[in-house]
Amino acid sequence: MSDRQARGVERQIQEAEARGEFKNLPGAGKPLPGIGQPLHEDWWLRQQTTRENIGLDALPPALKLSREVELLPETLDRLKDEAAVREALDELNARIKKALIGPIDGPPLRFGLLDTEAALQAWRERRA
Numbered sequence: 001m002s003d004r005q006a007r008g009v010e011r012q013i014q015e016a017e018a019r020g021e022f023k024n025l026p027g028a029g030k031p032l033p034g035i036g037q038p039l040h041e042d043w044w045l046r047q048q049t050t051r052e053n054i055g056l057d058a059l060p061p062a063l064k065l066s067r068e069v070e071l072l073p074e075t076l077d078r079l080k081d082e083a084a085v086r087e088a089l090d091e092l093n094a095r096i097k098k099a100l101i102g103p104i105d106g107p108p109l110r111f112g113l114l115d116t117e118a119a120l121q122a123w124r125e126r127r128a
Contacts (some may be wrong), residue, residue, distance in 0.1 A: 012114060041110075042066070061108030065099055068092060078121045085123050089116045
């Protein structure tokens with residue numbers, strides 16, 4: 001950007017400020033979200049889905065699986081017994097295996113099959 005362009009942009013910002021266009025913006029006076037927290041690889045997608053209230057069903061399959069794995073402890077904690085937890089893990093692993101073997105929409109998966117026994121043990125510990 002040239003000096004002339006930079007001055008023009010700065011002038012436009014100052015004029016908009018004088019007109020009050022930057023007053024009462026959403027989030028004014030609040031810290032920026034995520035400051036001090038590590039950014040996920042897909043931070044921009046998470047931000048957009050939250051902002052536009054897009055559910056998991058709207059995501060490409062690879063990103064949907066990634067999000068399901070991230071939310072797995074919460075999902076499993078809603079289940080009543082070990083059989084239901086094992087069934088949910090087996091079903092998720094079947095979908096992960098399918099995604100690992102064949103072509104899938106979206107970015108490649110960055111994880112493999114879940115350790116069912118470890119997930120069950122963690123579920124038991126959270127219930128105790």
